[in-house]
Amino acid sequence: MLRSGLALADEFGLASVTMQSVATRLAVTPMALYRHVGGKAELLDGLVERLLTELPMPMPELAWDERLTAMAQGIRGVARRHPAVFPLLLERPAATPEALRVRGGIYTALEEAGVDPDEVPRTERLISTAILGFAVSEVGGRFARHSRRLLDGDFERLLELLRACIVAGSTADRARA
Amino acid sequence: MLRSGLALADEFGLASVTMQSVATRLAVTPMALYRHVGGKAELLDGLVERLLTELPMPMPELAWDERLTAMAQGIRGVARRHPAVFPLLLERPAATPEALRVRGGIYTALEEAGVDPDEVPRTERLISTAILGFAVSEVGGRFARHSRRLLDGDFERLLELLRACIVAGSTADRARA
């Protein structure tokens, strides 16, 4: 069911995801869906959660900055594959199982980078907000008039800034100062 | 009409903004609205544009960093006053008259800060994306479980990072290095 809904959203946009269209795609009546999901809101929640499932955890052998870069590129890829559903990520609490999994990966990388443990959660929110804000802007339409090439440059610049922010907040760096 | 639509969105959410509800509020039939607006999509465009109208340009006597801070706080205030409509800002091209006005204000501040002219547009995109991403996350629900106090701290931290980014990109700073 979530697979059908996501396919519809990817192909025809979020507005085309209706109880009737999903049901039709499954060769069933709309009412049958209520056996499997509480309602349309829950269906959309499921789609958002599925998006995060597609984000792989990078190999643990990599250095922390390479892992964070890989995750950021992964998120951008998810956004590009599912532009209709992706913006919903900003509209519900980042407290679902998949959201926790992803956040855990970022926490680990930040700890490894030497960020003050007290500052890890805030730094994670800062990084995630910036990356999500960029990805949503890109697929949501805000940057519609800009070329892919230009946006690739913007993304690279954003990653540099975030790396600098992490390094500046690390204990190693503070000891050096 | 836009005033009615915005009032409905603020009070009852975006889903409650329908041609029928807006018409009812204006004591008119839904069909009458089509004289004033092309359709529902255009109505929503109008609401988004109206939001930006609420963002005042800070006094030009202020220093560039104080002006940017004031604009960022202003945007966050707009988001908090209109949480249902605000997220739509990321979903259409930032090329409307009001969007140009706001961007112009940021360009001026960045030039004053000494940012390399070639880098002003990209820096503006970086700043706007981060601020919008934060504001949308906050009012959209992603940070729903966090206290206002915590989010105030996050916002302050974000502004600091952006200021540092601007200073690092200024010619004055590069000359000093």
Place this chain on the structure above:
DNA sequence: ACCTGAACACCGTTCAAGT
């Protein structure tokens, strides 16, 4: 940037009923 009535093809959801 005039308003309305009637109609169309859609929505999400509930409920009783059937396997």
Place this chain on the structure above:
DNA sequence: ACCTGAACACCGTTCAAGT
């Protein structure tokens, strides 16, 4: 994590018609 038919109160939008 069973499916359906009939029904309800909604949607956005078009069209012909009225001022």
